[in-house]
Amino acid sequence: MSLYLYSIVRCLPDPRTGEFVNFGAIAGNPDIGDWSIRQLSKVDRIRKIAGASALEAAASFVFEVDAEIDQSRSGLDEGFDPLGEDWLLNKHRNHRNVVQLSMPAPILADSAEEALEIVFGHLIIDPIAEPREQSVTKYDLNRGLRQAYRQARVAEPFVRPRAQVHIGAHVHSTIDFAIANGRTVQLTQAWSFRRAQLDEVSQQVKAWAYAMERLRGGEEARVVDTQNRMSTITRNVDLQVVIATPTTPEQIVAYEEAEQVFAGLNADVHPLEDVEAVGRRAAQLVSELR
Structure with a gap:
């Protein structure tokens, strides 16, 4: 606590x-x-x-x-x-x-x-409040990722939040975290399927997947972080996905559709409860940069 x-x-x-x-x-x-x-x-x-x-x-x-x-x-x-x-x-x-x-x-x-x-x-009496479904926001997922990278002792300069991946001349996508230092070794994206607006999540997954498919296809690409530092990236970059697992039937249907997309991109998928695995993988890849 x-x-x-x-x-x-x-x-x-x-x-x-x-x-x-x-x-x-x-x-x-x-x-x-x-x-x-x-x-x-x-x-x-x-x-x-x-x-x-x-x-x-x-x-x-x-x-x-x-x-x-x-x-x-x-x-x-x-x-x-x-x-x-x-x-x-x-x-x-x-x-x-x-x-x-x-x-x-x-x-x-x-x-x-x-x-x-x-x-x-x-301290506050709210006796007629209905039970609240425990939602998980994207912020919650990214906070977990930050903690996982710190716990794995990935040096701060390597952790690039909200980086832009530019593929070809016209395609780009914002990535939650890129692990890079001149060369990009890991991209991580977080998705919450434990929320109400599922249509929005599905659309965002499809837009992200389109860019990642172009990257996996071997098009020339680069990563630019919020401080305008550029890093190279290859089609075989380690791709990680962290999710808030679904609980309702509607959420499960939305996730099953996205799960096929993740598999097609050869992305490793982890529930938030296993986010430490992403940090450990990043630490291993960073050690190979040195």
Whole structure:
């Protein structure tokens, strides 16, 4: 478990009285940028107590913070710093009106979602909330990959997130991770099949596969990372795929289609639970570069 921070989001219909109702919570790890926010599943009681305008203010706050977290997650892959402890502390200090946040407090958890489960289970009463299907985001997968590379002691300069693979004159594809240092030895792509928008995943897999098929076909290619460092790449490059395994019938159908694509590309497929294998393979390939 790791140390996370949480803060409860409160709605105050009249800030002068100090009376409030809990609306939701924010939790996150400022060291790795794993943040999440959640509001109560049912707000009828809050609407009766606080009124429509206060409820709208609280909902708008949650929406804005959720957008900030999404933007930060995208930035992590491009080398930006994660949202830190000061970010949450400033939210607490700056919101002193209809929407207020409790003083950030520590909590032990394995993820932001788990921290929220603990907060909602012990500090925020949400008895009519329906069971939540445990979704896994692309961010979760990439975070696991980062940890796997660190655990395998792959040197940071070799780990190139969000690199571009250029094939031929017109085809290019963004890769989650390229392991390279003048020569590319591994490409890794993460796909979550444990999510709601399956059509989007299927389309992305097909677009990625088209580029990888051209690469496997032997067309001239190169890898360019976010710092414009270029590395060569060959058709036989080690290709790894990390997935969040499907759980529902619809997710299983989508994965089975993608599984055929992965097999055709001679890609090694690993569930998130086995992500360490990708790091170990990268470390082996990097050792051969030296």
